[in-house]
Amino acid sequence: MLWWYLTFFVLxxxxxxxxxxxxxxxxxxxxxxxxxxxxxxxxxxxIVAENIAAATDVYNLEGSLFQWANEERPLVTTQGTATxxxxxxxxxxxxxxxxxxxxxxT
Numbered sequence: 001m002l003w004w005y006l007t008f009f010v011l012x013x014x015x016x017x018x019x020x021x022x023x024x025x026x027x028x029x030x031x032x033x034x035x036x037x038x039x040x041x042x043x044x045x046x047i048v049a050e051n052i053a054a055a056t057d058v059y060n061l062e063g064s065l066f067q068w069a070n071e072e073r074p075l076v077t078t079q080g081t082a083t084x085x086x087x088x089x090x091x092x093x094x095x096x097x098x099x100x101x102x103x104x105x106t
Contacts, residue, residue, distance in 0.1 A: 011039075012046035019053040026054040035089055036096060037064035066093075069101040 019030070030047060032040035037060065044060040046052070061068065069075060069086045077083050085103035088094035094102055 011043045012050040012052060015043055015047045015050075015052045019047075019055065024053050024055070027057065028055075029057040029059065030055050031059045031061055033061035033064045033068070035064060035066055035093055037062065037067075040064055066096045070098045 024030075030044075032044040032047070034040040034043075041060045044058050047055050047058050065086055066088070069084075075083050075086065084101065086097055086101055087103045088097045
């Protein structure tokens, strides 16, 4: 329980930094996602519970990034270019991503 409590507040602090650095405007929807949905669920909960940046329209992407990729939905890189690959964090998480969607590291 202590781990969850600490994680919750660390996530809340990080969410505040991210929203502030992105010039977030209250009322703009916030969609949280991660590899499989656990961390993004905690983050979306923290944003709402701690009233971070007055965000009220907060969502967790169910199934998160891996499911999104496996369903052939559009993906973009941080540079804004289209891609069809996701990085699977490690070999175990890689089993959750269709092989043709798995990015390889060099």
